[in-house]
Amino acid sequence: MTTTKPTMIEFRDVHKYYGDYHALRGITASIRAGEFFSLLGPSGCGKTTLLRTIAGFEGISSGAVLLDGKDMSNVPANKRPTNMVFQSYAIFPHLSVEENVGFGLRRDSRSAADKAKAVAEALEMVGLKGYGKRAAHALSGGQRQRVALARALILKPKVLLLDEPLSALDKKMREQMQVELIRLQRQVGITFVLVTHDQEEALVMSDRIAVMFEGEIAQLADPETLYRRPHSRKVADFIGTMNFLPAKILSEAANVVEVEAPGFGRFALDAGQCMGAATGQGASVGFRPETLTILFEGQQPTDRESMATVEEVVYYGDMTYYDVRLDGTEAPVRISMRNVFGRPVLDIKTRTRVAWSPGALVLFR
């Protein structure tokens, strides 16, 4: 569906050095028009630097950044068709809410009345109707965020850049703003590029995500692919929780790999489950906590089952996390189970059957 959309931002082998420090190491990627795109990675991975190269606040050492097909190398920040929501929101403290929102309209040739109308509409769009006369410094964190959004969107940029916009909000507010941002993005149809270190936030909001480590894109994919088929142990580890068990590759045919892993026994994986190139660290199988299920009395597995011992129980209300050790393995693996009424939470040291399916495993080499 989105594949037919034209490219809005293109990075061509972008490198950035700060003195000796190699901050961006050959970024090549394209972001499509109208896409909600996230740059995800730990702090210091270069994601914010990459975002700032789009805005024009950061020059690049080599390569090219293209915006809507045009090379941006000689275009200063104030002439680019992008607007940014800053991490600190950067609300002008000496101006009122409406003066903040209308800040970028000075060059606009519309009449004062039309501009005022545009400001009022922008405020209404972000849910701040009637806040125009307020002093900016009297706003809460969530309201500042909305002002920053209105101030950027009123200029109808081709690309909206968001630099960790939700990191300063509390959990409830953050979840609410996530939903609102998605709604806004659908409503205005502008390309959104979000920088975040919060994998959950990226998964919830994005059409596609670029996971970055140490100045490089480790994997660029849609959230589901990223979650279910991570390219490397590192990506798998960064996005959600993944269990790893050492494995042995018995045979490798064109489409099928025969694998043996303690706790699981022998099973076959298809080529799509074998991720990335060999790293030399030995093979291991990975699986998400929710792909294993504890079998209670009388339940039959849909695919295969193994025996295990419960070693740790973490109760979360709606969920319970079990650390179980599969028979024949040394380290425990984490299983998450939705708590169902009438079914007890297991105790430590309980022997239990665990259901699993080879289709949910991935193999790293």
Add this chain to the structure above:
Amino acid sequence: MAQSNRSGLGRSEAASGLLLISPTAIYAILLLAAPLATVLIYSVLQGSQGQITWDFSLQNYYEVWTGPVYRAIMLRSLLVAMGVTLVTVLIAYPIAYFVSFHVEPSKKSIWLFLITIPFWTSYLIRVFLWKVILGYNGVINSGLMSIGIIDEPLTWINYNVGALIMTLAHAYAPFAILPIFVSLEKIDRSLLEAGQDLGESKLRTFWRVTLPLSMAGVIAAVMIVFIPTIGDYVTPDLIGGGKLPMIANMMEVQMLKVNDKPLGSAIAVSAMFIVALIALLFLFVNRRFLGVPK
């Protein structure tokens, strides 16, 4: 029991509080409030040749506010103070801006340290230095004469308001740099990026963001420079050569030479009134920039 304990504690708290502030309070009463009250009382009495008669009238004030000499001198004081303030702030702002925006954070403190170096010399010496530079037989005149550019010493470089302003501006520059620097330091740098992000050039962003946000510092600098310079007494004497008296010199003349303390006091109170009025005006303007909620 508990009741009396509490009130006893309250009393002792008040007592210890009074004890703590008493050195400052005594100092302030003896050296600030009492002399001020004396000046106020003097100003409504009559005096001549060192004699003071307890004869209440506003005659002195009438003389000060209507006398053309006093008015001219007060106007000159205002003019000099405004000139000094203008020159000082215009010089100080770019320096403060440079240190805040273009000096590496680790080197800022050394820059501030260097800016305070003029304070290592006494104010008097700093003023006198300009006399040495600008004077009739000063560095500039003797230098220019020795290389044959001029035959006679230039007189327009000394003993005028321009020389007064130059001297005082130099003496007060660091006072102006520091508050402006502090206000610039407080500006969130992402605000400047936001200004550019919203389509404004660097110059326009300065005009619309940096300058308004640093106005609190500018006004503080204006007050810090304006108030002491309007009452300056040394510079008109040394640099003006006694030909360009300012209001403080008039007070000296009345108080010590003519020995008319009541008239001198009336000049002092009038000058204080004008300065207070101007300071209040600045304070009022500054409320806007300090972002006091309505």
